[in-house]
């Protein structure tokens with residue numbers, strides 16, 4: 058299998074010398090095509106920081122990140138936005154749908170701004186909306202949608218460009234268990250049917266149990282890794298046990 | 309907790325956010341001050357003593373217009389910023405401040421802002437006052453020495469008027485804050501953005517708006533002479549309502565249709581900016597409508613004063629042709645007159661004429677005048693050549709005449725149309741043309757004269773009294789008074805038809821003080837036009853500036869999901885282009901019709917107003933568009 062993300066010796070420190078916070082301390086991580094990775098860890102452990110580095114929203118202090126063989130810490134802004142546009146999809150904790158357009162237009166946004174053929178965009182929007190169970194909500198504005206629908210909308214928007222890799226920061230953080238399950242199933246199907254690679258940050262053991270691997274982050278370093286087995290509930294139990302042993306418990 | 313330091317530090321910290329408020333307040337202060345400064349300076353004194361009443365009326369009405377303008381502009385600016393501030397201020401409620409405290413804080417912050425703006429406005433106003441006055445006088449074509457002197461009065465009046473208006477608005481904002489809930493404050497800037505209305509209400513607005521606007525244009529086209537002045541009024545009302553409904557109905561409707569048409573929407577950056585426009589239209593349509601109407605009206609006012617000035621120039625032209633016109637009922641010694649004038653002046657050109665005067669009972673025309681006179685074709689042709697006037701009428705037939713008319717300042721009588729006849733001594737003549745070229749100089753203003761063929765003239769001359777005319781134009785007409793004492797001794801007490809030796813003359817002052825107020829009015833209207841132009845455009849600017857704050861979040865999201873900055877910039881530019889150029893285009897169309905109607909009423913060609921105002925407004929819009937795009941991008945960065 059192809060290595061799609063390669064993180065080497067990634068360090069991120071915030072602040073100046075005296076008030077330094079080491080948010081990430083020498084992280085090494087390889088992500089392969091079609092992986093579904095969950096990153097867990099207590100609050101302040103550096104999860105969002107790691108994701109921000111990966112999604113190029115922030116620059117690391119040290120180390121390198123290779124996405125599809127390109128070191129994103131070294132390329133210029135133009136190439137960077139090209140890479141983000143073509144290969145990466147983002148799902149945020151707080152939906153981040155634009156309130157001034159319909160759900161349909163929100164989902165179509167990345168493609169429509171990219172000069173893709175309009176017929177193709179329309180077809181793709183319909184298809185991906187169906188995948189996320191949003192078909193009947195397409196004409197609504199975000200304020201007319203529930204939290205779960207918004208999150209699925211944001212996910213649909215992230216996936217419409219067929220990104221090679223999807224970064225998701227606590228996508229289920231604001232959802233109830235039913236909406237969480239809907240979203241996770243959609244992600245799972247994107248992973249299985251569309252061969253998308255997913256890196257998801259989560260607090261929640263149930264969400265993490267949808268992944269194929271779970272990494273534990275603590276004080277800016279990876280401290281443990283679990284691989285999924287055949288059965289999700291068994292994986293869920295193992296995750297809970299690991300969390301308990303780390304003394305943080307599940308939330 | 310003491311409010312003063314908190315408010316002051318707030319003010320300092322958010323000075324950047326206040327920039328556009330302070331800029332717009334300072335602008336109105338600048339304008340008002342400069343106008344007051346003109347009123348109190350001695351530049352207009354020399355004119356004022358000549359035509360005190362007219363100039364005072366003009367100056368006073370403009371002051372009233374400017375104060376009204378200041379009132380609404382300050383109202384608008386403070387309102388826009390109150391909404392923005394409310395959101396910010398609302399957060400203080402969570403810090404445990406109650407509404408009345410927050411209100412007082414708002415009062416203090418506004419006071420700092422207002423005083424700061426007043427300082428800037430007066431300071432820049434004083435610095436630019438001389439330049440400003442020079443420009444105004446140059447447009448008015450008035451020669452006056454302006455000294456750089458600042459008196460206290462304009463400063464005090466400007467400050468008083470501004471503070472009165474501003475304090476009133478502050479109070480309004482204070483009451484608004486005290487009476488609103490936290491939730492209101494936090495969501496203040498989001499209100500009205502989404503307002504769905506039933507389909508048939510929209511359809512009604514679309515249809516009615518278009519019908520009203522188009523019929524307004526149609527009525528404007530039908531406006532012809534003074535008798536159709538009612539039409540002009542009707543057209544104005546229809547166009548204003550039509551424009552308003554267009555922004556409330558037709559344009560949002562089109563935008564909605566565009567956002568629904570995905571094949572259109574999913575191209576270029578349209579998904580972003582067309583959606584944004586459609587989303588905002590419900591909130592912003594009043595601004596667009598007001599700006600469009602304001603621009604159209606200021607173009608129309610400008611056109612009115614140009615029409616007046618055209619007439620003024622026409623009248624002035626009559627006074628420019630000849631400096632001295634000497635009349636007698638017997639032939640005069642031209643050489644003697646020339647010699648006397650040349651003592652103090654150089655002669656540019658001169659001519660001699662014979663005019664035959666009829667008693668009015670021998671003439672029969674549409675209108676009745678006290679005296680009529682005739683002059684031969686070849687005499688006029690020769691004099692016109694000497695005076696360098698065009699005279700390209702074909703030789704007249706026996707029964708043809710050309711009427712010599714003059715320019716009126718205040719008359720809307722319709723011009724010569726089609727063939728008309730006149731009767732002299734029972735014989736009918738055809739009036740082939742009416743000329744407003746001052747072939748007879750200023751005398752043409754007081755005499756009803758017809759040019760007849762040489763043969764007709766020779767035939768009628770023996771039956772009439774002949775008035776001999778010596779016309780002299782000196783090189784420098786301003787110096788007309790110098791030769792008076794040389795000419796006066798030749799003159800008799802009055803021009804008496806019974807006494808063929810009687811001789812009289814007129815010496816023409818080219819500056820014509822009677823109507824020079826029109827020039828001032830003209831330049832003041834140009835000035836007002838520029839003020840309203842800037843005001844309208846800055847209203848759009850403020851609106852956009854305010855919108856940029858709302859959009860901050862949206863653009864953060866867009867950046868986060870990986871939309872390249874370039875795409876965002878292009879989308880912003882397109883959205884802002886619409887905000888400036890939609891009112892612009894509507895203004896160009898509407899003002900075409902209004903100026904056309906005005907030109908019909910005033911019997912003059914005003915198409916240049918359409919061209920120049922379009923250019924001027926286009927350029928200003930273009931400049932502001934660029935500033936807006938830059939500040940918008942800066943604000944969302």
Ligand SMILES: Nc1ncnc2c1ncn2[C@@H]1O[C@H](COP(=O)(O)OP(=O)(O)OP(=O)(O)O)[C@@H](O)[C@H]1O
Pocket residue numbers: 071072078079080098099100101102103104105106107
């Ligand atoms: N911009 C910043 N400036 C300074 N310190 C920062 C900044 N962003 C994060 N940190 C610090 O870095 C550490 C890691 O933060 P991060 O946001 O990655 O945590 P997290 O694992 O996402 O936590 P949570 O689960 O609460 O979201 C924290 O100690 C945080 O205070």
Ligand SMILES: [Mg+2]
Pocket residue numbers: 104105106
């Ligand atoms: Mg986080």
